[in-house]
Every structure is written in structure tokens, then in C-alpha cells.
Amino acid sequence: MAKVTIDNIExxxxxxxxxxxxxxxIGERSKADAYVVPPAMCYHSKLKTSGGYCRTCIVKVTKGxxxxxxxxxxxxxxCRTNVMDGMVVENTVNPELIDAxxxxxxxxxxxxxxxxxxxxxxGECHLQDLSYENGKEASRYQFERRTFEPIxxxxxxxxxxxxxxxxxxxxxxxxxxxxxxxxxxxxxGDVSEISTYITEAIENDFSGNMIDVCPVGALTDRTFRFAxxxxxxNPLDAHRNCDKCSGKAVVWMKGAEVLRxxxxxxxxxxxxxFICNSCRFEKKSSSDWTIEGPRKIDRHSVISQGxxxxxxxxxxxxxxxxNDPGIEPFNFNER
Amino acid sequence: MGRKLLLEHDNKPGIQGLEGYRANGGYRSxxxxxxxxxxxxxxxxxxxxxxxxxxxxxFPTGLKWSFMAKPPGVPRYLVVNADESEPGTFKDRYLMxxxxxxxxxxxxxxxxxxxANTSYIYIRGEYFYIYRILERAIEEARxxxxxxxxxxxxxxxxxxxxxxxAGAYICGEETALLESLEGKRGNPRIKPPFPAVxxxxxxxxxxxxxxxxxxxxxxxxxGGDEYAKIGVGRSTGTKLISAGGNIRKPGVYEIELGIxxxxxxxxxxxxxxxxxxxxxxxxxxGSSVPIIxxxxxxxxxxxEPRLMTYESLSDGGFATGSxxxxxxxxxxxxxxxxxxxxxxxxxxxxxxxxxxxxPCREGTGWMEKILYRLEHGQGRTDDIDLLWDxxxxxxxxxICPLGDAAAWPVASAIRHFxxxxxxxxxxxxxxxxxKHFEKEPFKRIPKFASA
Numbered sequence: 100m101a102k103v104t105i106d107n108i109e110x111x112x113x114x115x116x117x118x119x120x121x122x123x124x125i126g127e128r129s130k131a132d133a134y135v136v137p138p139a140m141c142y143h144s145k146l147k148t149s150g151g152y153c154r155t156c157i158v159k160v161t162k163g164x165x166x167x168x169x170x171x172x173x174x175x176x177x178c179r180t181n182v183m184d185g186m187v188v189e190n191t192v193n194p195e196l197i198d199a200x201x202x203x204x205x206x207x208x209x210x211x212x213x214x215x216x217x218x219x220x221x222g223e224c225h226l227q228d229l230s231y232e233n234g235k236e237a238s239r240y241q242f243e244r245r246t247f248e249p250i251x252x253x254x255x256x257x258x259x260x261x262x263x264x265x266x267x268x269x270x271x272x273x274x275x276x277x278x279x280x281x282x283x284x285x286x287x288g289d290v291s292e293i294s295t296y297i298t299e300a301i302e303n304d305f306s307g308n309m310i311d312v313c314p315v316g317a318l319t320d321r322t323f324r325f326a327x328x329x330x331x332x333n334p335l336d337a338h339r340n341c342d343k344c345s346g347k348a349v350v351w352m353k354g355a356e357v358l359r360x361x362x363x364x365x366x367x368x369x370x371x372x373f374i375c376n377s378c379r380f381e382k383k384s385s386s387d388w389t390i391e392g393p394r395k396i397d398r399h400s401v402i403s404q405g406x407x408x409x410x411x412x413x414x415x416x417x418x419x420x421x422n423d424p425g426i427e428p429f430n431f432n433e434r
Numbered sequence: 435m436g437r438k439l440l441l442e443h444d445n446k447p448g449i450q451g452l453e454g455y456r457a458n459g460g461y462r463s464x465x466x467x468x469x470x471x472x473x474x475x476x477x478x479x480x481x482x483x484x485x486x487x488x489x490x491x492x493f494p495t496g497l498k499w500s501f502m503a504k505p506p507g508v509p510r511y512l513v514v515n516a517d518e519s520e521p522g523t524f525k526d527r528y529l530m531x532x533x534x535x536x537x538x539x540x541x542x543x544x545x546x547x548x549x550a551n552t553s554y555i556y557i558r559g560e561y562f563y564i565y566r567i568l569e570r571a572i573e574e575a576r577x578x579x580x581x582x583x584x585x586x587x588x589x590x591x592x593x594x595x596x597x598x599x600a601g602a603y604i605c606g607e608e609t610a611l612l613e614s615l616e617g618k619r620g621n622p623r624i625k626p627p628f629p630a631v632x633x634x635x636x637x638x639x640x641x642x643x644x645x646x647x648x649x650x651x652x653x654x655x656x657g658g659d660e661y662a663k664i665g666v667g668r669s670t671g672t673k674l675i676s677a678g679g680n681i682r683k684p685g686v687y688e689i690e691l692g693i694x695x696x697x698x699x700x701x702x703x704x705x706x707x708x709x710x711x712x713x714x715x716x717x718x719x720g721s722s723v724p725i726i727x728x729x730x731x732x733x734x735x736x737x738e739p740r741l742m743t744y745e746s747l748s749d750g751g752f753a754t755g756s757x758x759x760x761x762x763x764x765x766x767x768x769x770x771x772x773x774x775x776x777x778x779x780x781x782x783x784x785x786x787x788x789x790x791x792x793p794c795r796e797g798t799g800w801m802e803k804i805l806y807r808l809e810h811g812q813g814r815t816d817d818i819d820l821l822w823d824x825x826x827x828x829x830x831x832x833i834c835p836l837g838d839a840a841a842w843p844v845a846s847a848i849r850h851f852x853x854x855x856x857x858x859x860x861x862x863x864x865x866x867x868x869k870h871f872e873k874e875p876f877k878r879i880p881k882f883a884s885a
Binding site for chain 2: 172
């Protein structure tokens with residue numbers, strides 16, 4: 100076991116836990132402390148070797164461990180750094196780090212089209228959440244953005260490369276969940292793109308999970324596209340007997356109609372269990388499913404109607420404008 | 435002064451072949467190491483020599499080797515990084531082209547110390563003709579019994595393979611190099627684990643620069659203590675410097691670490707002085723190290739003469755110093771435009787960023803666009819502050835050092851030559867001509883930044 104302190108909150112976690120997982124444990128222990136959890140765009144708890152690319156989850160380690168108390172010189176990716184006994188981590192209490200994260204968010208947004216009004220992901224998009232919590236209201240980027248034509252990379256999946264933030268999650272899904280990866284990243288630098296290269300359609304029983312793991316609207320469900328905004332649909336836990344997967348899913352209903360089916364996502368927006376394509380794309384009738392009850396959307400989302408005010412926001416505002424009378428100051432002694 | 439260890443027999447006839455190389459004392463270190471020394475004794479000599487990595491970072495080689503994990507039953511590898519793609523650096527090319535056997539000799543001796551039975555040379559794609567030279571040399575060495583099973587009857591087996599890259603700068607980063615060597619996309623790995631624990635094919639691996647491995651040969655021949663006598667302080671031995679830019683005599687020179695910067699630039703033995711005009715700035719170690727103005731090149735901020743050593747060149751940190759880096763030295767005369775040069779560097783890094791982590795992928799492209807705008811007379815004064823902010827947010831926030839390498843030239847150019855950037859923003863019509871400073875040299879007020 101290792102004792103780690105994140106933003107003055109102590110927790111004891113098993114050895115081999117990453118800083119991000121430890122912070123999530125704090126968040127799961129008490130909802131009020133969930134603000135210490137660093138945002139993560141490319142890390143996915145169910146995918147091995149994911150994380151480390153987007154750099155939004157960076158934290159400052161001010162004390163390496165009990166044995167070696169030296170601080171780490173640079174911010175580290177919390178999703179890929181294991182905790183040590185006695186480690187002290189600063190996340191939201193370090194204004195320098197918040198500034199660095201602001202920079203990462205700005206970098207992620209400079210080539211993002213911000214076409215949220217016509218994007219199917221709007222309302223459950225991790226990038227929206229991220230930029231709302233950690234970004235600035237205006238961009239300093241004054242050049243033409245990188246654009247690509249949308250393509251169908253499978254019969255049921257549409258790729259809008261323009262929106263992609265290159266988190267590599269879909270590549271890891273194809274590698275680890277499906278048998279045989281036919282897409283990957285080609286080119287390099289700011290023109291790198293997810294592609295099948297030769298227009299080989301992705302055909303695989305589990306390929307639909309790429310849509311669920313995509314944090315932005317780059318991969319969308321062609322059977323659901325433009326059918327409805329997500330916040331006009333009602334998510335319901337449902338299951339069915341499936342010989343390929345667990346059959347546990349969420350059906351998004353409008354009236355008596357099943358508009359789409361997705362995997363169940365945990366409070367961090369990450370899929371709990373991967374589901375197969377026939378459950379996802381073919382079973383679009385409520386008679387196919389046994390409804391368990393309404394799905395609780397844990398993640399701060401417009402789906403659960405305007406729970407965007409949180410401690411983190413108040414804290415960030417307090418740090419950004421300490422003397423602004425319009426902002427109720429955050430009490431740093433309060434946990 | 436002026437001892438040469440690597441390029442001593444540079445001009446001897448037939449040095450490229452095995453016979454000529456043997457005639458000039460080649461493969462003595464292999465004989466000595468395999469017959470008379472234990473692997474630990476070889477490692478001890480390298481530690482004693484104080485040899486530091488010649489690829490740019492300057493990490494002590496003996497220490498790096500001693501970090502290598504030695505789990506039983508797992509093969510270990512030595513990988514030589516010949517992916518020399520840093521703009522301004524061409525020392526390894528010269529060495530491998532002229533004396534390929536010194537690299538092979540160094541690899542056998544080093545592999546003996548590390549217990550590696552297979553080693554690889556990862557060479558950049560543009561050096562395809564050197565690949566042929568190396569292959570021929572390896573063939574000769576194998577035929578003469580220097581490679582293969584039971585070398586010199588010592589029971590040590592060793593073989594070398596050469597792999598040609600496909601022309602990506604990022605594959606010079608050691609973990610990206612290993613990925614590429616494994617046949618994957620050359621993306622840097624997230625560390626830890628370091629290659630010394632999990633490297634090539636998840637086995638313990640040491641990745642070293644060509645020059646570092648070649649320097650093991652004189653260390654074993656003459657002893658680590660003898661090698662450590664050359665140089666100043668913790669910068670021991672000799673270093674290959676590839677000099678270029680506005681100097682009279684460009685080329686690859688082997689210097690003893692510790693000669694003064696002034697001597698290196700002005701002596702006829704080395705660079706032969708600046709061509710025609712006055713010296714404006716120097717990049718002492720390849721494009722990714724900070725650029726320093728002439729006055730800070732000759733003297734440190736404490737007004738001590740600057741030496742060609744790891745410590746002296748980085749004296750004063752990034753505020754007034756630079757780095758020895760990989761030894762890609764280039765000088766600018768006062769007709770050169772620093773903004774244009776910075777844009778050129780930024781363009782290179784934007785092109786070579788692998789696109790894995792967001793600050794580097796997006797930030798390098800953004801910096802390139804802003805610098806293009808400034809250089810071509812469309813810039814604004816607040817662009818300079820914006821550039822500063824972008825580089826600050828890239829530096830230290832990326833997976834591999836390419837982000838830092840992209841940020842440092844921009845940061846140092848703004849730090850020391852901000853007035854030129856301002857001139858570009860305020861004189862858009864004049865700077866449209868790329869040779870604007872040749873006609874009207876920029877009047878710079880030399881300022882000694884306080885430490």
C-alpha cells in the first residue's frame with residue numbers, strides 16, 4: 100500500500116496505482132472531493148497502454164516519495180505515473196499547473212472546428228467539458244484550421260477527422276478488443292490523421308466500441324446521426340441475452356423509439372463493458388431489450404441538466420481573479 | 435593540445451578497409467578486452483574515463499551502462515543511434531564514412547562489457563550509401579573472425595545488424611528509435627520504463643550515439659585514466675564538432691574539450707574565423723540548443739572566457755548560456771536574419787513532430803505559422819509575446835525532448851534578438867526582401883544580460 104496526498108487530501112492506495120486512479124479513488128470516496136481528479140482525454144481505464152498523449156492530466160509532483168523526497172522537475176502525466184509511498188501531488192492548488200493545462204486545452208482546440216451546433220457528440224463531449232472547465236473563452240489562433248473530408252470508415256461508423264484530437268483510443272480498441280486492426284495513424288505532426296489508408300471498411304463485431312471511446316465527435320454512429328440531440332433522449336439501463344457480449348447496455352429512447360444503443364459509461368465517462376455491433380446497431384426496438392430503469396448520468400453533463408457549477412470552477416475563478424468582487428471566493432481551507 | 439583520438443588516422447590510405455585499419459592499430463581494443471579483461475573491468479574503464487554521451491544530452495556513459503538490468507535468461511542489446519538528423523550536425527556521417535571499422539570495433543568492445551550478443555546500428559534513411567559502407571565493413575570483420583561465434587577464442591559471440599530508417603528526425607529519440615527498429619511507427623514511448631530495463635523487444639537495451647561508442651576504442655586502448663586527462667573538469671576527452679555557417683573553413687573537427695570558444699572559431703586550425711563580416715550569433719550544438727549572441731559566445735555572463743565544454747557552454751543557464759549538444763556548430767554573420775533562421779528551425783520541428791502528444795503536435799505548427807507571418811512582413815508586435823507564451827507551454831509538457839528542442843531555439847532567439855523581431859513587425863515592406871540585412875545590417879546594441 101502507498102500513501103499519497105493529492106491537493107492536501109490523503110488516500111491509501113495499492114502499489115502500482117497511477118496518480119490519476121488514486122485521484123479518482125478520492126473522487127469516488129467523496130463526491131465533494133471529485134474536483135481534484137485531473138481531466139483525461141486519452142486515458143481509458145479499460146484499455147491497456149492508453150494515456151500519456153493528450154497531456155491534460157498533467158500534475159506536479161512536489162515530493163517524489165518518502166524515500167526520495169525530491170520533486171519531479173517537470174509536470175508528469177498522472178495517467179501513466181505510478182504513485183510512490185509518501186508522494187505529494189499538486190493539481191488544482193498549483194496556479195502554474197493550471198496555466199500549463201490551459202495551454203494544453205488551447206493547443207487541443209486550435210485545430211478543432213468547434214462545430215458543436217452540428218456535432219452529434221455535443222452534450223456528452225469530453226472536449227466541451229474540458230474547455231469549459233480549463234479553457235479560455237477566446238482563442239489566439241488566427242490561421243486556417245486543418246480540415247479533412249468526413250469519410251465512412253465502416254458501414255455504421257462515420258469519421259470526422261477534422262474533430263479528432265488524436266487520443267489513440269480507437270486505435271487501442273481496434274488492437275485490444277477486435278481481432279485485427281485495419282486503421283491507424285498515418286502522417287505525422289499536425290497533419291497526422293486516423294485512417295484506414297486504403298478505403299477498407301472496418302468490419303468487425305466489436306468495431307462500434309470505437310464510437311463509445313471517442314472523447315469527441317470524430318467517430319459517430321451512422322444509425323443515430325442527426326436523429327436527435329442527446330439531451331432530448333432518455334438514457335435507460337437495459338439488457339438482452341446476447342451470445343457475443345454481456346448484453347448490458349444503455350438504450351437512448353425518445354418516446355417509445357430506441358434511437359441508439361451505447362455501452363454503459365462510468366462516472367468518468369469511460370465504458371464499463373464493451374458491447375457487440377449487433378446489440379448496438381441492429382436492436383433498435385424496445386421489444387429487443389429488458390429495461391432496468393433510468394440511467395444515472397454521473398458525469399457533469401447537459402444530459403443531467405445543468406450541473407456545470409462545481410467547486411473546481413469556483414476554485415479556478417478564485418485563482419484567476421482573486422480580487423474580483425463578482426466572484427465568491429473559494430475557501431481553500433475547506434475540503 | 436590538438437590530440438586526436440578518433441580521427442587520428444583519418445587520412446591514412448585504405449583506412450576504410452579492414453587491412454588499412456588493422457595496419458593503423460585497429461581492433462587492439464577488442465583483443466585487449468576479450469583476452470585480458472572482464473566485462474566489469476571494461477565498464478570500470480569507461481566509468482573512469484568520464485565519457486559523456488555524444489548525442490546531445492551528455493549523460494555519463496558508464497553510468498548509463500551500469501543501469502542496464504541483467505535478468506537471467508533475457509537477451510540484452512546494444513543499439514547504436516546513427517540517426518543523425520539534427521540540422522547542423524554531420525559528425526557521425528564523417529566518422530562512419532571515413533573509418534567504419536572504429537564503430538564496429540567500439541560496438542564489439544561495448545557489447546562485451548554489456549553482455550550483449552546482438553547489436554544494431556540504426557542509420558537514417560538519407561545515409562543509404564553509408565549503410566553500404568557499413569555492411570561491407572561488417573562483412574570484412576565477420577570474414578576475419580571479429581564477428582560471429584567465439585570471437586578470438588574467448589567464448590563471446592557477437593553479431594551486428596544495420597537497419598536503415600525511413601527518414602524521420604523523431605527516430606533519433608531513443609525510444610522512438612527502438613519502436614522503429616521493432617518495425618512499428620516511430621513514436622516515442624512513455625518513460626518509465628527506460629530502455630535499460632525494457633528496451634528493444636522488451637529486453638534491457640543500451641542506446642548510444644556513434645561517437646560515444648567509437649570513443650570506447652581509445653578508452654580501452656589507453657585506459658580510462660589516460661582519456662580523462664584530456665579535457666576540463668567533467669568534460670573529458672575529445673569531441674567531434676561539425677562546423678558550418680558563415681565561417682571560412684567548414685568541416686568536421688576533432689577538438690580536445692576545454693579549448694576556448696574564441697580559439698575554436700578564429701584559429702586557422704579549426705574554423706578559420708568568420709567570413710567577411712562581423713559575427714552576430716552562434717549556435718554551438720545543433721539546431722535544438724539555444725542560439726547565443728557573439729558577445730556571450732566569447733565570454734560568459736561573468737566575463738570569463740567561454741570554453742568548449744559541456745559546463746562552460748551551459749554556464750548561466752538558458753538566460754546567457756547554451757549547450758554543447760551534439761556538436762553541430764554554426765555561426766551567423768551580421769547579414770543573417772535571426773527571424774528567418776528561427777522560422778527555418780520552427781518549420782523543421784513542425785515537419786518532424788510525430789503528432790503523438792498535443793502540445794508538440796499543435797504548438798510546433800502554430801509557432802511555424804506565426805514565424806512565417808513575421809518573416810514575410812505580415813507580423814504584428816504582439817506576435818512576439820504570443821510566440822513566447824506558446825514555447826513556454828510546449829517546453830516540459832511533452833512526452834519526449836522534441837518539444838523542448840522546438841521551444842528552445844524560439845525562446846533564445848526572442849530572448850537575445852527581440853529587437854530584430856520587433857523590426858520585422860514594424861518594417862513589413864523592408865523585410866519582404868529575404869536579404870534585407872545584407873543591404874542594411876541590423877544595428878544591434880550588445881547587451882550583457884545580468885545573470
